[in-house]
Amino acid sequence: MTEKPPPDPPAGEALPGEADPVTVPDGIPLLEARATAPPRERSEVLIVSGMSGAGRTRTAAVLQDLDWYVVDNLPPRLLAPMVGMMSPSGGVRRLAAVVDVRGKEFFAELSAVLEAFRAQGIEYRIVYLDADDATLVRRYEQVRRPHPLQGEGTIIDGIAAERDLTQDLRRRADTYLDTSTLTVHELAGRVREIVAGEDSHPLAITVQSFGFKYGIPLDADHVVDARFLANPYWVTELRHLTGKDAPVAEYVLGLPGAAEFIEGYAALLDPILAGYVAEQKHYLTVAVGCTGGKHRSVALSERLGVLLRARGHLVRNVHRDLGRE
Template identity: 80%
Template structure:
């Protein structure tokens, strides 16, 4: 060996810094500066407010957005439920409707909220309200008593509820006055202000089927593609399906086939916008040929690809494939 001992790598001793080296000299301590990936955090929404103001409708909207929704749960049971949530899977988003229907249990909500804050649990309070005249009209329409009216009138119950919920109204993260909103407008407000605009795109299912087996009962749009030549009569293609490249190339290579799919995708653009505006969550488009094996399969697959490229959430389903 040549070289002086001073040229050798420095070996840590007990006289070094209080935090001794744990890797050989010259290797950077990457972990000391690298940010660890964090799991997606759980979300909790407390839906409260006035009876008749639309709490149940707001809860239904969140449920459609894949939130786990519980209604009229005693507040003391919220903490165990939140503790069961898992940001890595299972229930990650919890929406709880908590209101004056809980009577004496409702007073426990303040303590539960304070425990959430102490534990660092992220939560939002959504308070739904309406003017007295609107609330009275809604209760009269459903012919049900107000949960707090007792032996009094509906207005007595409304006044009592305003008293016990006032502190929640003041600390609410989201306040929605539903006096002049119909159910569709309320749903749109909840999606925009509570859940985030555009959180749930329209879910489109493109189904292929064979007319000889009947039209799908749940189809919103039915498209007949039997105007195209049938690959069944081509011996080399008969045993294949529309998911196989030779059949797909044959069908989409027929005059007008590719243009038809592109034009149909253009046609439904304004329709999907209208469905979203009307709070319709799903759209099913059914492409049919004779047996549901060749033409409808190839064209529905192409339509699915086209719509996905335009940002839609699309799944393809081939109902009758394999029935022949």
């Protein structure tokens, strides 16, 4: 009897006694069977609470400047839906919720909500702002507003009631911040230290070119006049080009005094920018103007942007009047 040949092995398997088939050409490294997935950007949840008058409003403003999505006076039961709407890959990635006794009876729900977050593995941090009684009383007297828990009593009565209601939250806080002796600028600096990452930029600089004949930009903090340089408009080969084109940029920066001027101006800005950061100024616009905003101002503003970026600043270039002619 003739024996039947053995059945073909399943696709992808070698025959008995045969070596595994070569599936990758020589010289090409094999990828690991289990590639490591790129780390996902983690969502951040920050609960800001504490005593009324201790600086919650200022803290919320600083967080908003740092690109946090800030919700003020949010009822605690709405925290879970807000957190569920966050997306690490886009949209809202950093949520700061200001939750305090202004929520009245809703505030009592905060402890249960936070316990549910822990059980679900949702990470969050609590920042508790405080100040001594004398400071809180003085601040309320300055703004001439009643304490939210004052009722028919005094400001001190309201403060005492608030301390009693928030004592558990104070014990659970990841960060306790006493603002009694802090100025608004010092408070902003402390908040930045607490939440800002290493990649955050305290000052965003816009270098904007413009044409004087169209008016000086209204939001300019510094104005630079480039009209002391010869105008490329009168060079036939350059007239149709702009300051973003290499021939015009080389012509402008090659003019006597041009390169020295813009490099000196960048150096002049060094102590000014440091002072702005110390004073919690977050945005700065430097406007560079020429007659029409097409040649000299564009070339110099582009060069200024390069020099400021080399100094570690976050800079964007805007050419307001380019293309208007």
